[in-house]
Amino acid sequence: MTPQPPGPVAPGSHVVAHPSVLYVGTPAYLVASVNPDGSPNLAAASSHFALGRMLCLGIESDGQTALNMAERPDVTVNFPSPPLWPALVRLSRLTGRDPVPHAKAGRYAFEPDKFGAARLTPQASHRVAAPRVRECGLQFEATVRRMTPGVDGGYFMVEAEVVRVHADPAIVRAGTDEIEPAAWRPLVYAFRHFFDRGDEVGWLASSRMAAGPPEVD
Numbered sequence: 001m002t003p004q005p006p007g008p009v010a011p012g013s014h015v016v017a018h019p020s021v022l023y024v025g026t027p028a029y030l031v032a033s034v035n036p037d038g039s040p041n042l043a044a045a046s047s048h049f050a051l052g053r054m055l056c057l058g059i060e061s062d063g064q065t066a067l068n069m070a071e072r073p074d075v076t077v078n079f080p081s082p083p084l085w086p087a088l089v090r091l092s093r094l095t096g097r098d099p100v101p102h103a104k105a106g107r108y109a110f111e112p113d114k115f116g117a118a119r120l121t122p123q124a125s126h127r128v129a130a131p132r133v134r135e136c137g138l139q140f141e142a143t144v145r146r147m148t149p150g151v152d153g154g155y156f157m158v159e160a161e162v163v164r165v166h167a168d169p170a171i172v173r174a175g176t177d178e179i180e181p182a183a184w185r186p187l188v189y190a191f192r193h194f195f196d197r198g199d200e201v202g203w204l205a206s207s208r209m210a211a212g213p214p215e216v217d
Contacts, residue, residue, distance in 0.1 A: 023047075025190035027197075028088055030078040031057065032122070032130045033068035040122050040131050041068055041096040042114035044088040046189040047155075048077075055142060057158040061149070062103055064096030066156055073144035074128035075160060078136035080187045085194040087118040087135075088187075127163045137168035138184065173209065181209055 028046045035041050043065045047058025055077060059066050069075060080087065094111040095104055111117045115133075122131035125141045132139040142160040149156060173180040181200065188195040203210045 019191060021191060023189055023191055025188050025195070027079055027186035028085075028189040028194070030080060030088070030091075030118075030120070030133050030136065031059070031065055032076045032078065032133065033065050034072045034074060034129050035064065035068060035096065036071070039112070040115060041065060042091065042118060042120070042133070043096075044091040053162050054145075055140070055158075055160045055162060057160060058150075059156050059158050061153060061155055062097070062101040066147070066158075067097075069144045069156075069158060070147060072129065073160075074125075074130045075142050075144060076125055076128065076130045076132045077140040077142055077160070077162075078133035079138040079140075080133070080136050081185060082187045082194070082196045084120075084135060085187055087120055088194070090118045125164075132166060137171055138179070138186070139166040140164075141166075178209055181207075 023046060026046055026048065028044065029048060031043050031045055033041045033043075041064050043063060045057065045059065049056050057077070059069065091114060093108050094114060094117055095101070095108045096110070096112065096114060097104075098110045098112075100108050100110050115122050115131075121134040123134040123139075125132050128141045128143060130141075132141070140162045141164040142162045144158055144160045146159040147156045148159075167179060171180055171183040172178065181203070185197045188197055202214055202216075205213045
């Protein structure tokens with residue numbers, strides 16, 4: 001039986017929790033970059049947010065992706081739909097770094113062909129050198145503008161400007177170039193588990209796609 005989501009929390013009933021990670025639920029993504037020899041690198045990630053045309057990506061500092069971004073700022077950020085979750089699992093213990101960084105030794109294996117290992121297909125981009133992931137319904141071409149080291153040195157906060165968006169026609173509202181919110185169902189990553197997004201429950205008054213303002217008390 002599928003667990004049902006809880007209702008409102010009763011006053012005073014919260015307990016102190018100690019989760020091992022704080023991934024409360026955001027769309028997972030695949031970030032492609034360019035290796036020194038011109039070949040593509042691909043990595044799975046989940047930490048990110050967007051403000052306007054800028055993305056802020058959380059990228060591990062000891063991976064090949066961070067090295068590539070620092071030297072070659074062209075990247076793509078590709079959002080998979082739920083059926084693609086096995087591809088992220090296939091990538092989860094692979095690295096493009098050779099030799100494997102000490103912190104990943106014994107847990108990760110070097111893999112030069114990350115696209116092949118993930119069973120995904122590189123697709124040429126329009127404005128950046130990094131390829132897109134053909135199987136992903138929503139793809140952002142972007143250019144890294146700034147990389148800020150994290151507090152503990154284990155990650156970078158990478159600010160990347162989106163220069164082009166590609167979308168599966170099935171998720172674009174007819175007669176517009178806007179994404180149809182009800183049609184787009186990204187793969188959501190929460191506490192190391194993958195989920196479908198679920199059904200729409202509401203919207204903001206600022207939505208350009210809604211039939212009218214939200215009805216709230």
